[in-house]
Amino acid sequence: MVKYLIPALILSIVGCQPQSQEQSVKHEAGPITLVIHGGAGTIRRENMTPEKEAAYHAALKTALDSGYAILEKGGKSVDAVIAAIKVMEDSPLFNAGKGAVFTNEGKNELDASIMDGSNLMAGAVAGVTTIKNPITAAHAVMTKSEHVMMIGRGAEIFAEEQGCEIVHPTYFFDSARYKSLMKAKENENDKSALLYDPYIKDQKFGTVGAVALDQYGNMAAGTSTGGMTNKKYGRVGDAPIIGAGTYADNNSCGISATGWGEFFIRLGVARDIAALVEYKGYSIQQAADSVVMKKLPKLGGDGGVIVLDRQGNFALTFCSEGMYRGHINKKGEAKTFIYKD
């Protein structure tokens, strides 16, 4: 505990004495970096229009700017992760928050998780239907409860008590996403169509995430999703599973994943990447490649990860056709991408 108390004390002193903050920033500020993703899948140029592409780039850029503004002002990596993810949750373009896909029952069930690499605190919610920004509920679980994971109605009640914005489930209704559900239901008996249709496959991998490094050298990572189109039975994917979809540890790196969640849980993708960095001395790129480009396709899964280390190095790695992604690197340069090239 002791080693985690010291940075916490420094932060609280900074918080209480704004005059000394600037000084301490000037002397101690390390590099700041933010990486984000908006889901990976069968994203192909031929299915895109220039307008759609521009809309995705713009949404990613807004998310980056929102998170980076916090880091620039000397804010914490956890808060930058929340800010970036909230922008993507509020956009109908991504399968998270507002843009969540529909379950088999025609509902939108949302999952999210967040982790603070400075003290290994973590929070997650799964199967919630009334929380506008599930990432804020995950953060409330992390900071306001003694628990890490809460599910269903209990999680909703807790989030409301903690002041998270509650919306009517119809807030998440989107006619294009609803049409996707209808299409998936038409093909329901044809299992191979459900699994391998490129359009459905694309839908499976909708998730958003962010990993940040603040000037205090602390990592944080978060992930949020609207799940899988036509999913049944209260299925939970990797997004709210600490160690699968999200992990952050100052001793190694921060990770947020997007992809076919079941494979990410089975491999413990996020925890495994952190372990390869810590125990085998892999660079984050080597670790991401080992898990996402080798182990994951070998099992039959696909998707991608964003990984960031304490020096501000990052890897945006995926074995699917594309991944909505972006970064603002330690030089302050912002870039957003959709396809492989």
Place this chain on the structure above:
Amino acid sequence: MVKYLIPALILSIVGCQPQSQEQSVKHEAGPITLVIHGGAGTIRRENMTPEKEAAYHAALKTALDSGYAILEKGGKSVDAVIAAIKVMEDSPLFNAGKGAVFTNEGKNELDASIMDGSNLMAGAVAGVTTIKNPITAAHAVMTKSEHVMMIGRGAEIFAEEQGCEIVHPTYFFDSARYKSLMKAKENENDKSALLYDPYIKDQKFGTVGAVALDQYGNMAAGTSTGGMTNKKYGRVGDAPIIGAGTYADNNSCGISATGWGEFFIRLGVARDIAALVEYKGYSIQQAADSVVMKKLPKLGGDGGVIVLDRQGNFALTFCSEGMYRGHINKKGEAKTFIYKD
């Protein structure tokens, strides 16, 4: 995929041709081993009676015998794990299945998970209230669905469809456990009492688990729990989280954990032990010690793990006062334990 198909093919040939089974067993049979736990916590001699001790030893022995009988007959490690856990779920002595503790709302919410180390298949259920043996529901998720984790009512409907035994929630009622809830509620405002009272603390760590090695060299691990007394808000602990409470991989080892679940999720205890074995070349004892005796207490958590490798070596490691546990080693010797010594 290919490397996993070969053992699967061998197994299915064995299954279809019973005459050749014995031959193949004689030629190929490797060591078989089973380890189990029935929860870790503040288990003190002074709070025990000889009768109570004897009842625990007897229940552990029955669980071991039940699982080992399957391994001896040439059965699979997954089936041995289920058999051993079912015995403990059916006993009121352990906080799982029949003996589950009560939530703040006076309900019994059960969680379980299972993993097959030969192909990294996994299944889990959380927050179920009507399934007599949650470990069988986790197994159904693993083998009969394309998902890994299902929660709440959806998981119950799926389990029922798959033929798992359904009971009325009153099946789980136990007056002694209910009194524990009342005691915990009395101390609710005194947070330190809730956290540090040895009696409550003991209740927190109720979980059962098993790890098996079959003669085909395949590992499996499973965990089942009735949660935390007086828990609120649909809290989920480590037991149903693949990588936290349960992990199994033929490349490293099988693990089942019991303890203060939140800390086990934050560390990714099971996945971390597997990673230390695979990436750092640690023995399973070194790996268990590194995570359970060092990292876990450092964060403020406690509890224990059982770990088994493919050679039949095992570690039963805990940093709490005691852990109900037992093994049948590769020589066929059975032993059960409660305290440290």
